[in-house]
Amino acid sequence: MSEAIRIYVPIDAAALSVGAEVVAQAVAKEAQARGIAVEFIRNGSRGMLWLEPMVEVETGEGRIAYGPVAAKDVATLFEAGFQNGGPHGLRLGPVDELDWLKRQQRLTFERVGVTDPLSLADYRAHDGLKGLEKALSLTGVEIVEEVKASGLRGRGGAGFPTGIKWKTVHDAGATQKYIVCNADEGDSGTFADRMLMEGDPFLLIEGMAIAAIAVGATRGYIYLRSEYPHAHKALQRAILKARNAGVLGASVLGSGKAFELEVRLGAGAYICGEETSLLESLEGKRAIVRAKPPIPALQGLFGKPTIVNNVLSFAAVPWILTHGAKAYADYGMGRSRGTLPVQLGGNVRRGGLIELAFGISLREIIEDIGGGTLSGRPIRAVQVGGPLGAYLTAQQLDTPMDYEALAGIKAMLGHGGIVVFDDSVDMARQARFAFEFCAKESCGKCTPCRIGATRGVELVDKIIAGHERPKNLAVLRDLNKLMTDASLCAMGGLTPMPVMSALNHFFEDFDRPPAERLPLAAE
Amino acid sequence: MVHYPAWDQDEARSIVSGLSHLEGATLPILHALQEEFGYVDPQAVPLIAEALNLSRADVHGTISFYHDFRTAPPPRRIVKLCRAEACQALGCEALVEDLAREHGIVVDSHDGHHDAVVETVYCLGNCALGPSALVEGELVGRVDADRIAALCGAQQ
Numbered sequence: 001m002s003e004a005i006r007i008y009v010p011i012d013a014a015a016l017s018v019g020a021e022v023v024a025q026a027v028a029k030e031a032q033a034r035g036i037a038v039e040f041i042r043n044g045s046r047g048m049l050w051l052e053p054m055v056e057v058e059t060g061e062g063r064i065a066y067g068p069v070a071a072k073d074v075a076t077l078f079e080a081g082f083q084n085g086g087p088h089g090l091r092l093g094p095v096d097e098l099d100w101l102k103r104q105q106r107l108t109f110e111r112v113g114v115t116d117p118l119s120l121a122d123y124r125a126h127d128g129l130k131g132l133e134k135a136l137s138l139t140g141v142e143i144v145e146e147v148k149a150s151g152l153r154g155r156g157g158a159g160f161p162t163g164i165k166w167k168t169v170h171d172a173g174a175t176q177k178y179i180v181c182n183a184d185e186g187d188s189g190t191f192a193d194r195m196l197m198e199g200d201p202f203l204l205i206e207g208m209a210i211a212a213i214a215v216g217a218t219r220g221y222i223y224l225r226s227e228y229p230h231a232h233k234a235l236q237r238a239i240l241k242a243r244n245a246g247v248l249g250a251s252v253l254g255s256g257k258a259f260e261l262e263v264r265l266g267a268g269a270y271i272c273g274e275e276t277s278l279l280e281s282l283e284g285k286r287a288i289v290r291a292k293p294p295i296p297a298l299q300g301l302f303g304k305p306t307i308v309n310n311v312l313s314f315a316a317v318p319w320i321l322t323h324g325a326k327a328y329a330d331y332g333m334g335r336s337r338g339t340l341p342v343q344l345g346g347n348v349r350r351g352g353l354i355e356l357a358f359g360i361s362l363r364e365i366i367e368d369i370g371g372g373t374l375s376g377r378p379i380r381a382v383q384v385g386g387p388l389g390a391y392l393t394a395q396q397l398d399t400p401m402d403y404e405a406l407a408g409i410k411a412m413l414g415h416g417g418i419v420v421f422d423d424s425v426d427m428a429r430q431a432r433f434a435f436e437f438c439a440k441e442s443c444g445k446c447t448p449c450r451i452g453a454t455r456g457v458e459l460v461d462k463i464i465a466g467h468e469r470p471k472n473l474a475v476l477r478d479l480n481k482l483m484t485d486a487s488l489c490a491m492g493g494l495t496p497m498p499v500m501s502a503l504n505h506f507f508e509d510f511d512r513p514p515a516e517r518l519p520l521a522a523e
Numbered sequence: 524m525v526h527y528p529a530w531d532q533d534e535a536r537s538i539v540s541g542l543s544h545l546e547g548a549t550l551p552i553l554h555a556l557q558e559e560f561g562y563v564d565p566q567a568v569p570l571i572a573e574a575l576n577l578s579r580a581d582v583h584g585t586i587s588f589y590h591d592f593r594t595a596p597p598p599r600r601i602v603k604l605c606r607a608e609a610c611q612a613l614g615c616e617a618l619v620e621d622l623a624r625e626h627g628i629v630v631d632s633h634d635g636h637h638d639a640v641v642e643t644v645y646c647l648g649n650c651a652l653g654p655s656a657l658v659e660g661e662l663v664g665r666v667d668a669d670r671i672a673a674l675c676g677a678q679q
Contacts, residue, residue, distance in 0.1 A: 014649050017664030049651040188607030191648035219546075226554075226591055227603075227647050229660045264547075265554055267589030270645060284549030285581070286588040302546065344651060346612035351651025374613070383608055387645075419609045419650065433611070437645065 004037040005083045006058040010113070012045035012198050013230040014191070019070060020053035026074040027055065036083055044199020046113035047353030048100050056095055059085035065092040100369065105331060106355045107319045107339050108312060112199035118237050120245050123202045129247065131318030135210040136255045143214035144170050147317060149325035151337030156182055156273075156310030157385065157414040157490075159336075159403045162317075165307060168297035169215040172305035179211045179220035179259075180282065180301055180308045184266055184273040186225060187386025189417030192341040193311035195353055197224075197231040200315075201238035202247075205261060207314030209252055210321060211307050212259040220261045221301070223278050226268055235263045270441040274489045275308040277443055288443045289489045310415070312341060331357035336402045346383075346419035347373045356401075363397035366420055377422040381430070381506065385414025387437055388494035390501035391430065410501065412494075427506035432460040434498040442491060449492025452483045456499065466514050473510070476503070525659065527561035527596070534559065535567050543574040549585050553592055562593040598640040602674050603657040604630065604666075606643045609650035618654060621668045626677040639675040 009024040010016075024040065031038040045052060054067030055077075064085040066077060073090060080088040092098060106112075115122040123129065135143050148163025169177060181204065185193040197204060208220050224232055239261055242248045250258045269287050271277045276290035279301050300306025316338060320328045329337045336358035342365060344351045349371035362382065366372070373379055381391045390411035392399070399405055406413050421430075435456030442449045459476045463469055480496035487493040503510060528534075535556060542552045552571055556563050563586055572579045586592045606615050622628040622641060630641045649655040652664035658674055666674070 013662045014652055014664065017649050017652055017655060017662040052652070185648065186646055188646045189609045189650045190646075191650055194648040227644055227657065229657075230662070264550065267550060267553070267591035268644070269589050281550065282547050284547040284575070284577075284585060286584050345609040345653070346650065348651065387608060417609075417650070419612055421612045425612070430608070430611075433608070437607075441645070 004039040005031075006039045006041060007083075008041045008043045008056040008058075008063070010045045010053060011042035011117070012052075012195060013228070014049050014195075015045050015052040015054070016230070018052050018068070022071045023053045023055065023069050023074065026071040030074050030078050031083075034078060036078075038083075041116050043115065044112040044117050045195060045353075046095065046101060047109070047195065048098070048350070049352040050350045051092065054092070057083055057085060061085060061094060063095045065095040065098065066090045067092055100350070100352075100354075103369070104355050105339050105357050107328070107331070108203070108315050108341060109196065109200075109353065109355045110319075111203065112195060115200065117199050117201055117234060118241065120202060120241050120247070123200075127322060128202055128318075129206060129253070131321035132206050132209050132213075132247070132253060134321045135213050136253060136257075140170050140214045140216060143210065143321070146321060146325045147214070150320045150328040151332070151335070152313065152316055152320065152328070153336070153403070154310055155312035155316065155340070155415065157187075157412070159413070162309060162313050165297055165309070166211065166214055168295070169217070169305045169307050172298055174305045176219070176302075176304045177215055177217035178301040178304055178306040179208050179215075179217045180279070180306055181208055181220070181222040181311060181314055182273065182275060182278055182308055183222050183224040183228075183231075183311050184278060185311065185415065186227075186270045186273045187388075187415050187417050189345045189383065189419035190343050190386060190415045191345070192343050192353055192416065194228050194231050196311055196315055197228070198234045201234050202242060203315045203318060204235075204311055205238060205242050205247065207317040208261060209248065209259050210317050211309070211314060213252065213255075213257055215305075215307060217307070218258045218260065220259060221282055222261070222263045223266060223272065223282055224263055225266045225272070232263065232265060239263065270437075271443045271491055274491060276489070278308065279306070286443070288445045289491075291488060312415075333357075333359035333400070333402055334404055336404070340401060340413075340416050342401060343415075343417045344370050344420070345417065347375055347422050348420040349374050358402050359400045361398050361400050362392070362418065365401070365418065366397060370420070373420060373422045375422045375424075377424065379420060380423040380425050381421045381427060383419045383421070383498065384417070385412040386417055387434065388412075388490060388497055389414050389417075390497050391427065391505060392501070393505045410497070412497065427502040427509040428460060428464050428512075429509075431499045431502040431510075432457060432464070434495055434502075435460060438491060438495040446486070446488040446492060448483045448486040449488070449495070452479055452487075452492060453495060455479060456483075456495070463510055464514065469511070473503075525561070527559070530560050530564045530566065532566055532570075535564070536570055539567070539570050539574045548575055549577075549582065553586060557592060561597045562595055565594060598633070598638065600639040600658070600676060602639055602641045602671070603644040603647070604641050604671070605645065605647045605649070605653065605655045605657075607646040609646070610653035610655055613653040615654040618666065618668060618671050622671060622675070625668075626672055626675065628675055628677065637675070639677075641671075641675060
């Protein structure tokens with residue numbers, strides 16, 4: 001028998017959501033019927049989500065991509081000789097030559113879509129575990145210095161320097177310290193954590209292990225949102241494999257240093273993305289935010305010094321240790337160093353994940369890479385940074401993706417999610433939704449958030465209905481200022497951002513006679 | 524379609540005791556009970572409180588805080604429909620209206636007249652392929668009116 005042909009069909013949840021599983025089955029069945037030996041690899045997604053399910057076949061000229069493939073296309077693909085890279089209407093060409101991939105700077109996502117996510121051998125063959133091996137040759141202080149020098153800032157949204165957080169935990173004297181991964185990526189428009197956990201889970205494990213070695217922590221938790229069942233399975237399997245291979249456990253890679261890691265599932269509460277709420281939830285309580293200080297670095301999980309970082313922050317660390325802090329810091333602009341995995345979603349033609357150095361403009365991402373709206377209608381609004389991020393106008397899209405540049409136009413980068421809306425959007429309705437979401441998801445501890453959000457919904461309703469509009473607009477502005485200034489955490493403190501940006505940039509939607517409103521707003 | 528066994532206090536007790544050694548065991552226990560029985564019966568509250576040395580109020584408070592935990596047996600089929608911004612940009616709210624108008628299915632209503640219940644979730648991480656739904660652990664992308672109706676088992 002000739003050597004098996006290697007075919008890649010993604011197992012990423014987004015690819016599965018548009019039929020990757022039936023395509024994989026169809027390919028297996030067709031190959032069998034034709035007597036063609038196939039080695040299947042279920043890889044992560046390359047991030048070109050509009051091309052999913054994207055099937056790749058390994059040929060003498062590298063991996064050739066076909067997509068989007070439907071089960072009904074499989075027979076014609078084989079007829080066209082796709083198993084040897086043959087021509088077909090769905091043939092996209094050598095995957096490494098695709099424009100979407102070529103223009104990226106993939107550091108954190110370098111293996112996602114390339115490797116088998118659950119093969120530790122594949123992980124090692126693609127430079128996996130080199131960062132951890134390097135870390136084990138350094139002192140804790142040296143690891144922390146390396147992370148500091150890289151300029152890495154928390155990728156979860158707040159942008160706090162990761163090395164400084166680690167230094168605080170390193171210097172804290174305690175018999176027990178914890179590493180906690182905030183994998184409660186709940187922002188609409190963000191899916192980088194999910195793709196990474198499904199597409200390269202060992203990278204997160206390696207990053208957390210490096211953090212543990214750096215600060216002397218022996219236990220770690222990944223707090224994962226329950227909305228990600230596929231990521232849950234991938235992480236559980238990867239942790240088991242890592243433990244069996246001695247990457248985790250009583251002696252990490254034979255170093256004599258212990259690190260035990262466990263996944264904990266959330267239960268559908270957005271507020272758990274707030275680090276102190278997350279800690280309360282991990283402790284088994286209602287996820288009510290804690291007042292800071294004390295900071296979690298000093299009194300975190302069960303009152304012990306704790307590193308709480310986002311998935312992408314931990315996942316950036318192995319690359320930094322492997323290639324050096326300077327190589328990482330050479331990417332980016334100003335105080336935003338390294339790369340940012342940008343997630344492009346909503347009403348966009350070519351949505352997906354793009355990892356790039358900081359500094360690319362929103363317009364380049366949305367129009368050039370993303371191809372504009374899916375509906376073909378003009379872009380009206382773009383929300384950047386999740387449900388608590390600002391709505392920007394089409395005129396503001398020349399702003400670069402950079403923490404400070406976005407703050408300069410009263411917006412925020414958040415987790416790097418971009419959601420595109422066409423001209424059918426009613427921005428008064430989006431402002432109402434921001435309050436409604438806050439009212440539903442508020443933990444209830446502080447009054448500005450708990451009561452303010454509900455009052456906000458009522459106010460927007462009155463404004464939409466044309467009831468005492470000038471008076472209620474004044475109250476709305478006052479309420480927003482109060483919530484910004486007096487809320488305990490980002491939930492209440494940032495809900496005014498989408499509301500005020502909608503109000504300031506799209507005032508016409510708040511000032512329309514009720515009869516002229518689009519039908520959906522009249523609910 | 525998932526079928527759950529009826530609540531069994533002894534079985535519940537053994538699930539609780541099997542997990543009570545974990546640090547912060549409450550959520551893992553609640554998830555395990557819900558996975559077994561489809562919900563967390565109020566009878567579990569004293570069991571958990573005793574095993575973890577918590578007050579019953581603490582345990583009840585935790586159960587009631589989280590959207591995921593239910594305290595009565597689930598409907599036969601649950602369709603979780605994403606209604607966050609990215610799916611809104613792709614028309615999920617029109618789907619919500621269509622379900623109510625064409626099929627009498629009101630999202631987040633548990634009136635018991637339908638086999639399927641559609642529940643709101645905020646973000647399934649499929650923001651480039653929305654509108655999205657999660658049905659029995661499987662993610663479905665590019666949902667349209669016919670597809671959501673079919674997922675609910677409604678007549679076309």
